[in-house]
Amino acid sequence: MTNPSGVDLTRAAAAVRELLIALGEDPDREGLKDTPGRVARAYAESFAGMWQHPSEALNRTFDVDHDELIIVKDIEVYSTCEHHLVPFHGVAHVGYIPDRDGRVTGLSKIARLVEVFAKRPQVQERLTTQIADALVEHLGALGVIVVVDCEHLCMSMRGVRKPGAHTITSAVRGQLRNPATRAEAMSLLLSDSRR
Numbered sequence: 001m002t003n004p005s006g007v008d009l010t011r012a013a014a015a016v017r018e019l020l021i022a023l024g025e026d027p028d029r030e031g032l033k034d035t036p037g038r039v040a041r042a043y044a045e046s047f048a049g050m051w052q053h054p055s056e057a058l059n060r061t062f063d064v065d066h067d068e069l070i071i072v073k074d075i076e077v078y079s080t081c082e083h084h085l086v087p088f089h090g091v092a093h094v095g096y097i098p099d100r101d102g103r104v105t106g107l108s109k110i111a112r113l114v115e116v117f118a119k120r121p122q123v124q125e126r127l128t129t130q131i132a133d134a135l136v137e138h139l140g141a142l143g144v145i146v147v148v149d150c151e152h153l154c155m156s157m158r159g160v161r162k163p164g165a166h167t168i169t170s171a172v173r174g175q176l177r178n179p180a181t182r183a184e185a186m187s188l189l190l191s192d193s194r195r
């Protein structure tokens with residue numbers, strides 16, 4: 001039952017069965033009998049990015065001779081907090097300045113890159129820096145800015161119980177570290193330009 005993604009579904013299902021027992025449940029009752037397998041498959045989906053390389057997401061590039069900022073905003077993010085294994089969700093905004101040849105990637109590939117890193121056990125800070133570093137490393141971007149804005153269910157539904165609290169993280173690389181360029185990029189990233 002090991003699947004191509006590398007997740008050992010049989011072992012994961014057995015662990016979920018054990019967890020149900022530890023929690024005082026009867027894993028053989030009607031409603032729970034398929035749950036261990038289901039949860040194992042759901043985790044395999046949530047952690048699919050562990051088996052993907054960021055360069056795969058960015059493999060399609062186009063020579064469009066564009067050497068200025070490109071921004072993809074409001075990319076929906078569903079990730080999993082590695083401390084509690086519960087979701088955090090929100091949006092990512094990604095901007096980059098292409099390499100000297102003006103080589104850009106497909107717009108959807110930016111969202112695919114976000115997915116590669118979101119579908120792993122994560123903390124929001126690492127998610128943010130991994131996206132930025134991958135654009136420099138695999139696309140040769142001369143400048144990168146990434147802002148991630150998420151609500152962590154580990155803070156909303158349990159623990160400190162503060163629903164609605166947002167965590168905002170940013171990572172800036174290369175030419176966009178220049179204060180003036182950075183401020184301009186940040187304002188574009190955070191503005192609602194469609195209204």
Ligand SMILES: Nc1nc2c(ncn2[C@@H]2O[C@H](COP(=O)(O)OP(=O)(O)OP(=O)(O)O)[C@@H](O)[C@H]2O)c(=O)[nH]1
Pocket residue numbers: 081082083122123124125152154155158159160
């Ligand atoms: N920096 C950072 N912290 C996170 C992230 N996701 C969850 N956390 C925090 O991880 C911390 C874990 O703290 P612990 O004291 O070890 O765990 P805990 O007893 O469950 O903490 P509480 O959530 O405060 O009940 C909590 O403060 C969470 O809010 C994240 O993406 N980045």
Ligand SMILES: [Zn+2]
Pocket residue numbers: 081082083084085086152154155
């Ligand atoms: Zn958490």
